[in-house]
Amino acid sequence: MTKEKVVSVINKLRDLPSSSLIVKGILETIENPQSSMEDLNKIISKDQALTAKILRLVNSAFYGFPKKINTLTQASVILGFNTIKSLCMSILAYDVFKKQNRDFQGYFYGIWEHALGVATCSKYLASQKLPSLKEECFIAGLLHDIGILIIEQFFYSDFLDALILADYEGTSLYNAEKAKYEVNHCTVGEILAHSWNIPDNLKDCISHHHELEKANNFDLVAIVHTADILCKLKKIGGCGDERNVKFKDIHPMAKKYLNLNDNNYIPLLLSLDSEIVESDGLYKIMFGEKPTQANFNKKENSERKKVLIIDDSSSVRDIVRNVISTEGYRLIEAENGQEGINILKHTKPDLILLDIVMPEMDGFKVLENLKSNPETKDIPVVMLTVKTQKEAVEKAVNLGCNAYIAKPFISSTLMKKINEMTK
Numbered sequence: 001m002t003k004e005k006v007v008s009v010i011n012k013l014r015d016l017p018s019s020s021l022i023v024k025g026i027l028e029t030i031e032n033p034q035s036s037m038e039d040l041n042k043i044i045s046k047d048q049a050l051t052a053k054i055l056r057l058v059n060s061a062f063y064g065f066p067k068k069i070n071t072l073t074q075a076s077v078i079l080g081f082n083t084i085k086s087l088c089m090s091i092l093a094y095d096v097f098k099k100q101n102r103d104f105q106g107y108f109y110g111i112w113e114h115a116l117g118v119a120t121c122s123k124y125l126a127s128q129k130l131p132s133l134k135e136e137c138f139i140a141g142l143l144h145d146i147g148i149l150i151i152e153q154f155f156y157s158d159f160l161d162a163l164i165l166a167d168y169e170g171t172s173l174y175n176a177e178k179a180k181y182e183v184n185h186c187t188v189g190e191i192l193a194h195s196w197n198i199p200d201n202l203k204d205c206i207s208h209h210h211e212l213e214k215a216n217n218f219d220l221v222a223i224v225h226t227a228d229i230l231c232k233l234k235k236i237g238g239c240g241d242e243r244n245v246k247f248k249d250i251h252p253m254a255k256k257y258l259n260l261n262d263n264n265y266i267p268l269l270l271s272l273d274s275e276i277v278e279s280d281g282l283y284k285i286m287f288g289e290k291p292t293q294a295n296f297n298k299k300e301n302s303e304r305k306k307v308l309i310i311d312d313s314s315s316v317r318d319i320v321r322n323v324i325s326t327e328g329y330r331l332i333e334a335e336n337g338q339e340g341i342n343i344l345k346h347t348k349p350d351l352i353l354l355d356i357v358m359p360e361m362d363g364f365k366v367l368e369n370l371k372s373n374p375e376t377k378d379i380p381v382v383m384l385t386v387k388t389q390k391e392a393v394e395k396a397v398n399l400g401c402n403a404y405i406a407k408p409f410i411s412s413t414l415m416k417k418i419n420e421m422t423k
């Protein structure tokens with residue numbers, strides 16, 4: 001993933017197939033400072049789904065208008081042309097990426113859920129600190145991680161590799177991206193913001209929500225930065241690095257600004273519960289019911305090859321599930337050796353991924369058990385472990401393992417190995 005490749009992908013977004021002509025038209029109207037609400041209205045109304053979404057959102061509890069708003073013109077009179085433009089841009093941004101029609105789910109909905117959570121929490125924080133900034137904070141929250149969405153959609157294996165590194169190092173996705181690539185989700189988002197002419201305040205938030213000290217719009221960015229971390233602490237949506245985020249990751253400048261400390265942040269987290277209910281409501285407005293992984297897999301479960309992972313780390317299991325689902329495999333999960341052995345009494349996977357360092361029964365014992373059992377001895381076993389010492393590798397090979405992959409692994413290496421061994 002290089003800056004050049006990102007720029008080329010973002011430029012291509014402008015030349016999407018004919019179904020997205022409306023998207024192109026809307027973007028051009030939004031970008032043109034001469035355009036009026038009437039121009040925007042004309043083009044939006046050609047897309048009934050988008051019109052319906054905007055009206056549902058405007059009529060939702062979020063805005064809390066007593067009377068039903070039936071047309072975009074009415075909405076723009078009440079909310080202002082700029083708010084409608086920003087709202088439209090946010091919905092569009094997610095719609096554009098959703099149109100990629102992949103046959104695996106990936107992290108798309110988790111990222112959306114996180115964005116909605118950050119949007120509603122930002123609005124809440126603004127209502128306490130600077131009410132005039134509420135709507136701006138909401139939109140900035142929706143768009144702050146738009147770069148992650150681009151990376152997840154167009155550079156999926158790079159995205160997974162950054163997540164694997166983040167998990168291994170116990171750090172955030174942002175830090176892992178910075179260590180691994182020339183660009184990160186903030187710089188990628190900034191390229192999109194520039195290309196789409198997204199207003200400067202929102203662009204600032206997209207670029208600097210992890211580097212508050214560089215922000216030009218301090219109030220806005222400090223609020224979204226804090227809401228981002230609070231949502232991760234509450235595990236609202238996300239893409240898998242939430243478990244590595246701590247309260248101390250809130251920038252000292254933001255803590256000072258919002259008067260947050262070790263004693264008062266827990267009550268704040270609790271008070272965000274009602275905001276979360278609201279963001280769930282908004283999610284339904286935009287997407288309907290949450291899809292399940294099964295909706296995304298073209299093949300029936302019975303046709304898909306099965307991989308059993310025996311690993312006590314839920315984050316590794318999550319990442320592996322996302323890696324192998326790109327090629328239609330199904331993951332069966334066991335969080336310890338005994339559970340893995342029990343599962344094998346009922347089902348025969350095409351391959352086993354086996355961790356070594358696990359509580360109670362370690363991977364060596366599991367391997368010994370599998371290879372001495374006539375029912376399981378022919379199932380290929382790939383060790384997936386942080387143990388890279390020569391003795392550990394030799395021991396596993398002697399016990400009959402078929403391949404050895406060290407953590408942090410590269411997603412394409414793992415996939416290649418699985419493909420090779422399940423042919």
Ligand SMILES: [Fe+2]
Nearest residue numbers: 144145185209
């Ligand atoms: Fe971020």
Ligand SMILES: [Fe+2]
Nearest residue numbers: 118144145228
């Ligand atoms: Fe975020």
